[in-house]
Amino acid sequence: METRSNHVLVGSVVLILIAVMALFLVWIARWGAGSDKEYDIFFKQSVDGLAKGSAVLFSGVPSGQIKEIALTPDPQFVRVRISVGRDTPILVGTTATIQGSFTGTSTIQLDGAQKGAPPIVCPEQNPLADCPNGVPTIPAKQGGLGALLNSAPKLLERISTLTERLNEVLSDKNKASITGILANTDRLTGALADRGPEIAATLAETRVAVQQAGEAAKQIGTLASSTNSMINEDIRPQTKHLGETIASAKKSMDTLSEVLEQAKPGVQSFSKQTLPEVGALVHDLREMSQALTGVAERLDRGGAGSVLGQPRLPDYKASK
Structure with a gap:
C-alpha cells in the first residue's frame, strides 16, 4: 500500500513538472513572438517558390520568416505576411522583392531603407487605407530574377514567333532570291574592280x-x-x-x-494786237517791193524815159 502511494506521488510530481515546463515553453515562445514585428506585402505577380516559414532577408541578412500566404479579394494580388525582428530597420523607402532561384526555393528580399527616414507604421487617422489587415504594408517590386522568370513565358513565345518568321524569310523561294542578289552583287563588285x-x-x-x-x-x-x-x-x-x-x-x-x-x-x-499789224505791214512791203521791181525792169528796157514818158510806138514800114 505504501509502495503504491509512493508511485502515485512520484507520478503526480512528474506530471506537474511536465505541465510547468510546457507552460514555460509556451510563455517563452509567446514572448519571443511578441518581440517581432509583422508586415503585409501585396505581390502583383506569382509567388511560386514561397512557403510558410520561408526566410526573409534584409540586404542579404536573415531577419525573419513568412507567417502567412493568402489570396486577396482582388485576384491580381497575393498577400504575404512576414515577421521580422524588432531591430530590423523597416523604414519609409523599404521595398520587398521575391528572390527566386533555379532550385525552386524563393525568399523575400527587403532593401531600400534610407538613413533618417521614419519607420513604416499604420497612421492614426484612417488606418485601414494603409493597413487594411491591421499591420503596416511594405511596397512590393519585381526582382531581377523573379521578373525574368515571370516574363519567361512571354519571352519564349516571342522567340517562337521570331523563329517562325525566320523560317518564312529563309524559305526556298527567298533563298533563291538571296542567292541571285549575292550573285549580282558579286558581278557588280567584279565590274567595279x-x-x-x-x-x-x-x-x-x-x-x-x-x-x-x-x-x-x-x-x-x-x-x-x-x-x-x-x-x-x-x-x-x-x-x-x-x-x-x-x-x-x-x-x-x-x-x-x-x-x-x-x-x-x-x-x-502781242499775239492779239501786234501780229495783225505786222501782217499788214508785211503785205504793204510786199506790194511796194513788186512795184519797185516793175520800175527796175522798165529802166532796164527803156531807160529813164520809159519811166517818165509814154512808151514809143514801133516804126511802121509799108510793104512793097
Whole structure:
C-alpha cells in the first residue's frame, strides 16, 4: 500500500513538472513572438517558390520568416505576411522583392531603407487605407530574377514567333532570291574592280575640275571686288556730279517757268494786237517791193524815159 502511494506521488510530481515546463515553453515562445514585428506585402505577380516559414532577408541578412500566404479579394494580388525582428530597420523607402532561384526555393528580399527616414507604421487617422489587415504594408517590386522568370513565358513565345518568321524569310523561294542578289552583287563588285583605273582617272579629273572651279570662283571674287572699288571710286563721284547737274537744270527750269508765267500777259497781247499789224505791214512791203521791181525792169528796157514818158510806138514800114 505504501509502495503504491509512493508511485502515485512520484507520478503526480512528474506530471506537474511536465505541465510547468510546457507552460514555460509556451510563455517563452509567446514572448519571443511578441518581440517581432509583422508586415503585409501585396505581390502583383506569382509567388511560386514561397512557403510558410520561408526566410526573409534584409540586404542579404536573415531577419525573419513568412507567417502567412493568402489570396486577396482582388485576384491580381497575393498577400504575404512576414515577421521580422524588432531591430530590423523597416523604414519609409523599404521595398520587398521575391528572390527566386533555379532550385525552386524563393525568399523575400527587403532593401531600400534610407538613413533618417521614419519607420513604416499604420497612421492614426484612417488606418485601414494603409493597413487594411491591421499591420503596416511594405511596397512590393519585381526582382531581377523573379521578373525574368515571370516574363519567361512571354519571352519564349516571342522567340517562337521570331523563329517562325525566320523560317518564312529563309524559305526556298527567298533563298533563291538571296542567292541571285549575292550573285549580282558579286558581278557588280567584279565590274567595279575591272573599272578601277577608269574610276580613279574620273576621280582625278573631278578633282582637277573642282580645283579649277575654286580658282574661277576666286577670280570672280577678285573681279567683284575690283568692280566694287571702281564703283566706289569712279562711278559714285560722277553720279554725285550728275545729281548736282540735274538739280541745277531743275532749278533753271523752275526759273524759266516763272519767267514764262510773268511774260504770259505780254505774249497774249502781242499775239492779239501786234501780229495783225505786222501782217499788214508785211503785205504793204510786199506790194511796194513788186512795184519797185516793175520800175527796175522798165529802166532796164527803156531807160529813164520809159519811166517818165509814154512808151514809143514801133516804126511802121509799108510793104512793097
